[in-house]
Every structure is written in C-alpha cells, then in structure tokens.
Amino acid sequence: MINPFEILETINMIDKENLDIRTITMGISLKDCANPDVDIACANIYKKITEKAKNLVSVGCDIESQYGIPIINKRISVTPIANIVDALSEKTVENCVKLAKTLDSAAKAVGVNFIGGYSALVHKAITEGEAALIESIPDALSGTDIVCSSVNIGTTKAGINMDAVLKMGEIVKRTAEKTGDKNGFGCAKLVVFMNAVEDNPFMAGAFHGEGEGECVINVGVSGPGVVKCALEKVKGQPFGVVAEMIKRTAFKITRMGELVAQEASKRLGVPFGIVDLSLAPTPAVGDSVAYILEEMGLEKCGTHGTTAALALLNDAVKKGGVMASSYVGGLSGAFIPVSEDAGMINAAECGALSLQKLEAMTCVCSVGLDMIAVPGDTPADTISAIIADEAAIGMVNTKTTAVRIIPAIDKKVGEMVEFGGLLGTAPVMEVSKYSSSEFVKRGGRIPAPLQALKN
Amino acid sequence: MRAVITVIGQDKVGIIARVSGLLGENGINILDISQTIMQDVFTMIMLVDMKDKKVSDIADGIKAIEKDMGLSIHVQNEDVFNLMHRV
Numbered sequence: 001m002i003n004p005f006e007i008l009e010t011i012n013m014i015d016k017e018n019l020d021i022r023t024i025t026m027g028i029s030l031k032d033c034a035n036p037d038v039d040i041a042c043a044n045i046y047k048k049i050t051e052k053a054k055n056l057v058s059v060g061c062d063i064e065s066q067y068g069i070p071i072i073n074k075r076i077s078v079t080p081i082a083n084i085v086d087a088l089s090e091k092t093v094e095n096c097v098k099l100a101k102t103l104d105s106a107a108k109a110v111g112v113n114f115i116g117g118y119s120a121l122v123h124k125a126i127t128e129g130e131a132a133l134i135e136s137i138p139d140a141l142s143g144t145d146i147v148c149s150s151v152n153i154g155t156t157k158a159g160i161n162m163d164a165v166l167k168m169g170e171i172v173k174r175t176a177e178k179t180g181d182k183n184g185f186g187c188a189k190l191v192v193f194m195n196a197v198e199d200n201p202f203m204a205g206a207f208h209g210e211g212e213g214e215c216v217i218n219v220g221v222s223g224p225g226v227v228k229c230a231l232e233k234v235k236g237q238p239f240g241v242v243a244e245m246i247k248r249t250a251f252k253i254t255r256m257g258e259l260v261a262q263e264a265s266k267r268l269g270v271p272f273g274i275v276d277l278s279l280a281p282t283p284a285v286g287d288s289v290a291y292i293l294e295e296m297g298l299e300k301c302g303t304h305g306t307t308a309a310l311a312l313l314n315d316a317v318k319k320g321g322v323m324a325s326s327y328v329g330g331l332s333g334a335f336i337p338v339s340e341d342a343g344m345i346n347a348a349e350c351g352a353l354s355l356q357k358l359e360a361m362t363c364v365c366s367v368g369l370d371m372i373a374v375p376g377d378t379p380a381d382t383i384s385a386i387i388a389d390e391a392a393i394g395m396v397n398t399k400t401t402a403v404r405i406i407p408a409i410d411k412k413v414g415e416m417v418e419f420g421g422l423l424g425t426a427p428v429m430e431v432s433k434y435s436s437s438e439f440v441k442r443g444g445r446i447p448a449p450l451q452a453l454k455n
Numbered sequence: 456m457r458a459v460i461t462v463i464g465q466d467k468v469g470i471i472a473r474v475s476g477l478l479g480e481n482g483i484n485i486l487d488i489s490q491t492i493m494q495d496v497f498t499m500i501m502l503v504d505m506k507d508k509k510v511s512d513i514a515d516g517i518k519a520i521e522k523d524m525g526l527s528i529h530v531q532n533e534d535v536f537n538l539m540h541r542v
Contacts, residue, residue, distance in 0.1 A: 002459070002533075002536045002537065002540060003540075004489060004491065004493070004498065004500050006536060006539075006540040007459060007461055007500055007536055008461070008463075008493065008498065009540075010535060010536055010539055010540075011461055011463070011529055015527070062509075062511075065509075065510050065511050065514070066456075066509065066510050066531075066532050067531055067532045067534070067535050068510075068529050068530065068531035068532075068535065069531075069535065252539045252540075255538045255539045256535070256538070256539065258538070259534060259535065259538050323542075
C-alpha cells in the first residue's frame, strides 16, 4: 500500500492548494463541414459537434468523481472557422456571424464551458474569407456567449503581417465598444497570436489546427497553489533547491493530467493528443503565479528580479512536467493573466507591476500580455503597436506570444474592471501617451528574422 | 477498480464501524486498513476493492457519515496515488 504521507500529500494538494485539471478540451475537425451554402455548412457543423462531443461533459464529471480530482472546464476547439468561410459562395459578415451562432448553440447543447476556433491564421496574408471573419469578430463575440476567437498575425517563419496587426487593433477596440455594457467582456474572448500552436487546450486561444486529426483529447493542468506551498518548505535555500522543488511538484501535477487525459481518451474512444503543462492561475486566494514569484523572495511581483524568477519557474515546470507525460504540447509554461491572478491584481493595483514589466516577463514565459485592461480611450493604433511589440518578441525568440487586452470603455487608469468568475478583476493599466500611428500604418510585412532560416 | 478511502477529522467512537458498515452493505471488500494520529488529527486510510461499484454509488452514504461525524472523507481510484508518487 502507498505510504500514508503520500496519500495525505495528494489530498492536501486538492483540498487546500487548489490542484485541479483546468480543462479537458476536445478538438474536432470541421474540414468535412464546408459547403458553399451557409445554411448547409451550419447544419453540418451543428451535427458534427453535437455528435462528437455528446458524452464529453458526462465523461469529464465521471472521471472527476472516480479520481476525486476537480476538472474545472470541459471545452471544444474546432478547425479555424475562416476555412469554412472561404468555402462559402457569399463570404459576408452576416454569414460569419451565423456560423458563430451555430458554434454557440452546438456548444451549449453539449454543455461545455467554451468553444474556441472562431479563428483565422493570417500570418503571411489574408484571404477573402479570413477578411470577412476578422471583420465579423465584434458582432460574433457580442452576439454569442461562449464562442472564443483568435487570430494568428505572425510566425517566426513568415514574419509579422502588419496589415493584420493594424486591423486587429481596430477589431479589439470595436469588440470592446460592442460589449461595453459588459465591461468589454468580448475582448476577454479574443486573442491575437504570434506563433499560435495547433493543440492548445486553453481558452480563449484554442483551435483545432491544420495538422490535427478528426478528433482529439487535449488536457491542460494547473496548480500554482501547489507550487507555492511546496516552495514555502524551502524558504531561503539556494536556487538549485528551488528549481528541484518546482520540478518535483510539476511532475506530480502533470501525472494527474496524463492520467485524466488517458482515461478520457479511452472512455470517449478519441485519441489522446497532448498534456499542456501550464501553471494557470485563478482569482482564488492561493492559486496565483505572482505569489510563487513573491515566495522566491520578491516583495511584490513586478519588481526588479521578477523576470529572472519567472524564467526559473517556467523552465523548471517544463523540466518536471516533461518526464511525467509522453506527449507534452500546447503552450506549456507559466501563464500570467493579470485579471485572473490575485497576486498580479494586487501588484498592478499598488503600482509594482506595469505594462512594460509584463512585456519583459512575456519573453521568458509561455504566453503574452494576457487579460490586461487599458483605458477605454486608448487609440486603436496604440493597441496595434502593443500587438506588434509582443509579436516581435515571439518571432525573435521562436515562441508563442499573444495579446488579450481589454480597452475598458469610460474607465481611467487605476479604476477596476470586473469580469466575474475565472476571468476575475483587472485594474486599468497605463499605456504610453505617445503615438505609434505612423509606424503601424506603413502596412506590409515585417520580414522573417534570421532565426527562421534553419534549413 | 481498487480505491483508497481517506478519513480525516477528530477522533471519536464508531468511525471505522460506520465506514466499514457502509462498505459492507455495498459489497465492497476492505483489503488493507491503517489508522494513525497525524498532526493531532485522526487519519484512517483504507484500500478497498470496489469490484464493479462506482464511487458515485456510495457518494450519498459517505456524505451522510461526513455530516453526522464531522469528518472529511475522500474516495479515489488507487491510480491517482500510484501515478503521482511512483515513477
């Protein structure tokens, strides 16, 4: 029999330290749903999603009860919808919104929390269907509840599509205005990516990539609280000890992800894709990435030393996790969404954490500027320039970066924006008052860097 | 499947009787049992053979014992612990 201390350690992780499986995400290919007639395409999509995912939620709940480990979200990701739009005979905004509403109703019918894939991959150039889809994002996100959208505007191999970057600044702004009555909630469901991955199970950026199969199960783990509690035991010790402790903990957390992924795959009869080794915080007390960094000895997250601490954390999580699962993928690293992390919210409120510091932090962790509120009067061009900066970091470092930014309508720096639930609360952060307008309006493509020429 | 049942709380008369009574009524066999006081808290760990029973079949019974006796009880598939603590 297993040692009682080990059993109690696991139970403590779940009960007191917020260990959970953040999401089981079923990826569904919609390639065979395309049709020139939008109504037929919608009917095909509804039928396919409701058939493939009909047992997803019940199987998730069953695994939760059998293993006694909470599974917070059950989600669906689909083939980028721009592919379906490109096959339509009439590539209009209205038809795109119709597709979005179909995704929304299919996802609600099977009872999942979110559906991702209202997406377009335009890292080099934009097709007619992709342009229509991007144009429709504000209407699609304001007219649906659980549809998530993402647009990939660059890759290390292709460079940065600055026309798309310019457009996305405007789209983010319009989405915020359209959902102004809900504090710009639409923008919480919209991610602008650089080097987007095809098997990410986390929202809002999940989509079922081009290289994926018919149907797949991807699992995202979590557990910042567990890492924080583990580090409390090695207070004042050198970094080698800190890294070792994080590795051990990440191993244990990821094993749970692997177990749940294998079990879900078996029960649903769907191949297992990957486990995403991410430390995903929630607004719950004690489930914060910022508190891990502070546990390492920083008075407040965002002060000097934060980037180094995050680099160590991100690397150790990967090293520990990679041993625990045969297939690791997705974003895999530490997330730093400001509104979803109690410690980040606190650090931003007291002025310790700025947009500039967050940008630096994104160089060494898995994503980018995530769930950040900026003043509602921030010009669209400035948002485009923020996206361009993040994209450049991702391009040069051959990593994924993203921007999920919320212009908080009628709010000023220092005010709070409330999203509720897992999305939390964000303090409005300051952006530069100087213009980037002429820069982002040049158009064209920033060429791929030397890093891309590996052949 | 084999499951680990963990009972944590204040020590009192009849804990093992109530839990094993519930298991007996449901035809669940106890394979191993250990009981100790850890950090001033009563801790009992049981390894049981659930056969074809599901955790949900005994969930209501477990909840009633938790409420009546002020305990925290977990029933989890044994694999959780094997995978987490063994390479």
